[in-house]
Amino acid sequence: MLKEFFEKYFVNPIKYNTGYNPVNTLVYAIILGIATLIVYKVLKKMKIKIDKAFFRALIPYMVFGAFTRALTDAGVYPRTYITVSPGIYFLVFSIAFPALIISKKFFKDWRGVFLWFGWGLVMVDFAAMGANLEKMHFNFTVLKYFIPFLILAELAIYLMTKKLSIVRENSYLFYVHFYDATTTFVGVDFMGYWEQHVLPRLLIGLTGTAAVMYLLKFTVLYLALWIMKKLEEEGEDRELLDFIRMVIFILGFAPGTRNLLRMLLGA
Known part of the structure; x- marks a missing residue:
């Protein structure tokens, strides 16, 4: 019964691309709220100030997530539970957070290192797109x-x-x-x-x-x-x-x- 419920409201919407439903929307919202508070507390413990510089350093990771998701739709990356929403957010976090910890621990200019690592990820997406141009159907209309x-x-x-x-x-x-x-x-x-x-x-x-x-x-x-x-x-x-x-x-x-x-x- 529980397995069928989970498949119906969480697995099948991703598997068959049928969009969100009231159940998974509510659950994802709760998870987001809890995750936001946990990440904030961890950042505070790491003595990372939530300022404009930190915000700017996050921008390439936002671009990376969006670009990766779009390339998944275009068939460059395989459609899996971590390359579509909401899994793409977990994928980006699983890369960005360790990068943040390593940058903070080993580099004096950790914001710069973290920022450029993020843009490096975006360049990986550009490279993947360039290697799969035959799959692109550019529409500038x-x-x-x-x-x-x-x-x-x-x-x-x-x-x-x-x-x-x-x-x-x-x-x-x-x-x-x-x-x-x-x-x-x-x-x-x-x-x-x-x-x-x-x-x-x-x-x-x-x-x-x-x-x-x-x-x-x-x-x-x-x-x-x-x-x-x-x-x-x-x-x-x-x-x-x-x-x-x-x-x-x-x-x-x-x-x-x-x-x-x-x-x-x-x-």
């Missing part, structure tokens, strides 16, 4: 839709920074999540893709357009950041909240970049 809608979306955020303090104080999060929303909107409405996540899929079905992602992203993000602001005012750990903001950024940048690369590769 997507840019005809993506660029103008992205400009409009980011302009909307810019205008909101003039009126809403929460948007102004966290503009980079709204910018990156509207970037992600744009990739979904363009992919679903113009390029023939479909949404894998439960709530977005439901709302797209009800409204008939993936443009609803902008409203969904804004509402959820604004509410989350409003709650975090209240917690900060009540004396909650500022560095923990900054780390959570970093996780929120990753959850927008990584899937958005994967979506864009996938469309460009014609996967």
Whole structure:
């Protein structure tokens, strides 16, 4: 019974690419929350400051995860439980975290070493793509839709920074999540893709357009950041909240970049 339940809600959605369901979505969200707290505590114990320099050092690992996922869709890498979501996050973590520990332990300029190791991983993906060009079906038509809608979306955020303090104080999060929303909107409405996540899929079905992602992203993000602001005012750990903001950024940048690369590769 337990085996059948696990296969139905966790194995088969990955195996048959049927998208997320309410059960695995909830479980993955709980795992993400617990993992975020554990990783934060480990970083604190390692005396790693959650600052802009650390954030910049993580960017190539986000790109690596997104690029690897897109190349999996393109058939360059085999489709396995660790090369698609959510397993790709565990794959990236299993590489990035040991690299971080080794860099911190053995190098004075550990941020630089960690950063360039991450870009090295991205170069591996580029090499893999170059060796499999026959599998690529590049489609730059997507840019005809993506660029103008992205400009409009980011302009909307810019205008909101003039009126809403929460948007102004966290503009980079709204910018990156509207970037992600744009990739979904363009992919679903113009390029023939479909949404894998439960709530977005439901709302797209009800409204008939993936443009609803902008409203969904804004509402959820604004509410989350409003709650975090209240917690900060009540004396909650500022560095923990900054780390959570970093996780929120990753959850927008990584899937958005994967979506864009996938469309460009014609996967």
